[in-house]
Amino acid sequence: xxxxxxxxxxxxxxxxxxxxxxxxxxxxxxxxxxxxxxxxxxxxxxxxxxxxxxxxxxxxxxxxxxxxxxxxxxxxxxxxxxxxxxxxxxxxxxxxxxxxxxxxxxxxxxxxxxxxxxxxxxxxxxxxxxxxxxxxxxxxxxxxxxxxxxxxxxxxxxxxxxxxxxxxxxxxxxxxxxxxxxxxxxxxxxxxxxxxxxxxxxxxxxxxxxxxxxxxxxxxxxxxxxxxxxxxxxxxxxxxxxxxxxxxxxxxxxxxxxxxxxxxxxxxxxxxxxxxxxxxxxxxxxxxxxxxxxxxxxxxxxxxxxxxxxxxxxxxxxxxxxxxxxxxxxxxxxxxxxxxxxxxxxxxxxxxxxxxxxxxxxxxxxxxxxxxxxxxxxxxxxxxxxxxxxxxxxxxxxxxxxxxxxxxxxxxxxxxxxxxxxxxxxxxxxxxxxxxxxxxxxxxxxxxxxxxxxxxxxxxxxxxxxxxxxxxxxxxxxxxx
Numbered sequence: 001x002x003x004x005x006x007x008x009x010x011x012x013x014x015x016x017x018x019x020x021x022x023x024x025x026x027x028x029x030x031x032x033x034x035x036x037x038x039x040x041x042x043x044x045x046x047x048x049x050x051x052x053x054x055x056x057x058x059x060x061x062x063x064x065x066x067x068x069x070x071x072x073x074x075x076x077x078x079x080x081x082x083x084x085x086x087x088x089x090x091x092x093x094x095x096x097x098x099x100x101x102x103x104x105x106x107x108x109x110x111x112x113x114x115x116x117x118x119x120x121x122x123x124x125x126x127x128x129x130x131x132x133x134x135x136x137x138x139x140x141x142x143x144x145x146x147x148x149x150x151x152x153x154x155x156x157x158x159x160x161x162x163x164x165x166x167x168x169x170x171x172x173x174x175x176x177x178x179x180x181x182x183x184x185x186x187x188x189x190x191x192x193x194x195x196x197x198x199x200x201x202x203x204x205x206x207x208x209x210x211x212x213x214x215x216x217x218x219x220x221x222x223x224x225x226x227x228x229x230x231x232x233x234x235x236x237x238x239x240x241x242x243x244x245x246x247x248x249x250x251x252x253x254x255x256x257x258x259x260x261x262x263x264x265x266x267x268x269x270x271x272x273x274x275x276x277x278x279x280x281x282x283x284x285x286x287x288x289x290x291x292x293x294x295x296x297x298x299x300x301x302x303x304x305x306x307x308x309x310x311x312x313x314x315x316x317x318x319x320x321x322x323x324x325x326x327x328x329x330x331x332x333x334x335x336x337x338x339x340x341x342x343x344x345x346x347x348x349x350x351x352x353x354x355x356x357x358x359x360x361x362x363x364x365x366x367x368x369x370x371x372x373x374x375x376x377x378x379x380x381x382x383x384x385x386x387x388x389x390x391x392x393x394x395x396x397x398x399x400x401x402x403x404x405x406x407x408x409x410x411x412x413x414x415x416x417x418x419x420x421x422x423x424x425x426x427x428x429x430x431x432x433x434x435x436x437x438x439x440x441x442x443x444x445x446x447x448x449x450x451x452x453x454x455x456x457x458x459x460x461x462x463x464x465x466x467x468x469x470x471x472x473x474x475x476x477x478x479x480x481x
Contacts, residue, residue: 032330035088037337038095044130045099045123046078047479048206051226052118059217061116070114073106095127096120117216118209121240121328125205128336130227132249133201133478135343136194140474142350143194143256147187147467149358151460154180158456160364161371161438162277170374173438174451176367181456183266184463186259191470193252201245202478204229208239211327228478241327243317246335250314253342257310260349264300267356271297276366281359284352299356303349310345313338371438375403377413380435380444381428390427398425 024032050071057067077099080086092098103111154177164174204227207213207220213236220232233239270278280297288294316338320331378399385395402424406413414436421428435441445452449459 029093032093034094034333034336035092035098037340038124039088039098040340041095041124041127041131041336042081042099043078044127044134044479045095046074046081047130048123048126048227049099049103049114050074051223052206053114054226055218055223056113056116058219058222059117061216062113066110066113069107069110073103073111076106077102094120094124096123117214117218118206119211119240121210122205122208125208125240125242126227128339129201129203129205129229129245130479132245132339132343133198133228135347136198136201136249137474137476137478139253139256139343139346139350140191140194140470142347142354143187143191144467144471144474146350146354146357147184147191147463147470149354150180150184150187151463151467153177153357153360153362154184154456154460157362157364158460159442159453160362160367161442162367163370163373163376164451170370170376172379172451173371173376173441175442175453175456176362177460178451178456181459181463183259183263184467186262187256188463188466188470190252190256190259191473193255195470195473197245197248197252198478199230200248202228202230203239204232205239205242206232208233208236211237211240226480228480237327241324243321243332243335246339247314247317247321250310250317250338250342253346254307254310254314256346257307257349260353261304261307263353264297264303267300267360268297268304271295271300275370277363277370279361279363280356281361284356284359297356299352303353306345306349310342313342368438372412375406375413377436377438377441378403380441381413381432383444384432384435385427388427395427398427401425402428 053062053067053070053074056062057064062070077086080102081099086102088095088098092101100111100115103114105111157177157180158175160176161173162176162179163170164172164179204220204224206223206227207218224230224232233242267278267280269275271280280295282295284299286296286298288296317335320334324331381402382392382395382399385398386392390398402413402416402421405420405424406416409416414433416424418430421430421432435444442452446454448455
């Protein structure tokens with residue numbers, strides 16, 4: 001869309017021009033215009049307009065014929081917007097101006113009656129809440145798809161051993177399925193936060209007017225109910241000034257982005273030559289323009305990179321809000337682009353990650369060989385000693401000495417001869433060899449939430465139930481016609 005330029009001024013339908021003798025300067029028009037990005041609010045503005053038309057009729061400000069014609073015109077305008085037959089022009093300042101122009105084209109003077117009892121201040125606050133509550137469910141659906149992909153891979157690898165790491169150093173053997181489910185747990189928290197956010201965002205600002213409510217006999221509670229909100233805003237000033245819902249959504253989006261970035265980083269490592277744990281499907285990898293052998297994990301890298309964009313959106317809105325006096329200030333026009341960009345980013349990244357995870361091949365042989373490397377069974381030795389009454393402090397020292405011996409000899413724990421075990425400590429009898437296997441180490445982990453096959457299977461069943469419940473929530477509709 002081209003903005004006003006070439007010395008012209010915006011001279012179309014304006015919602016505020018009565019007191020002014022002339023149109024705005026070109027520089028002001030170009031700075032003020034927002035329709036190029038807020039046009040995506042059109043369906044939500046029209047939904048709110050239908051509810052407002054009905055409340056005007058109940059207040060006796062539209063008769064039955066007028067409200068019927070008004071609702072029919074709004075339906076026709078919505079269809080025209082959806083088909084592209086009606087579009088904003090360079091002279092429309094914002095989505096509200098454009099849609100009022102469309103209504104006036106259809107109804108003449110009757111279209112102007114819809115403006116009674118509302119302001120762009122409560123309109124835009126309502127529209128943005130409707131948009132976000134609708135799109136939060138779209139984001140949730142994409143999160144569920146990624147969780148599904150991880151769960152499906154985890155099901156295949158409940159008993160696949162892998163080296164669990166801390167500080168990016170081999171620590172203890174784990175089930176690879178357990179590691180995949182760790183990422184699912186983060187996604188489940190993201191879904192829970194979206195739902196919690198939605199409960200707080202389900203407050204309708206419509207009826208607050210510019211800031212002081214209305215002297216007209218309107219019913220904000222009924223309007224809220226018609227628009228799928230749980231309540232009307234209790235304070236008209238806060239209703240138009242509040243953008244907590246936008247900032248909080250962006251926090252959820254940013255934290256989700258951090259989780260996706262951590263998953264992406266793991267995939268980058270897993271697919272490297274040094275790890276070689278995972279092979280990506282050709283459909284979710286790219287090559288090099290100069291090095292024919294390359295297979296790059298671009299999806300994972302882009303997911304990692306997009307986290308910065310999501311964090312930046314949150315910082316943008318918080319910084320914009322921090323010094324604003326009540327109530328509405330034009331600074332708040334800057335809330336929408338970060339919000340829209342965050343939604344677009346998540347809806348772009350999540351399906352790509354889900355596809356990458358669902359189609360990747362896990363190299364079980366490489367994982368199994370890596371699982372005991374780096375003396376990851378050392379903790380098994382220490383806990384074996386504890387079960388025989390050795391204080392853990394001493395058990396830790398004994399096991400550390402055994403590892404030092406193995407490092408010096410460049411051998412594994414199970415390769416130390418029985419006499420040398422006794423030399424390290426009399427507590428190290430040949431029976432210790434019973435815990436010097438990866439399979440034994442995993443099967444010994446029986447406590448809830450641990451990495452043994454039993455607990456991982458239990459976790460898998462619980463996760464599947466929770467994912468299914470979030471799938472149902474994501475499928476709910478909150479924005480009525």
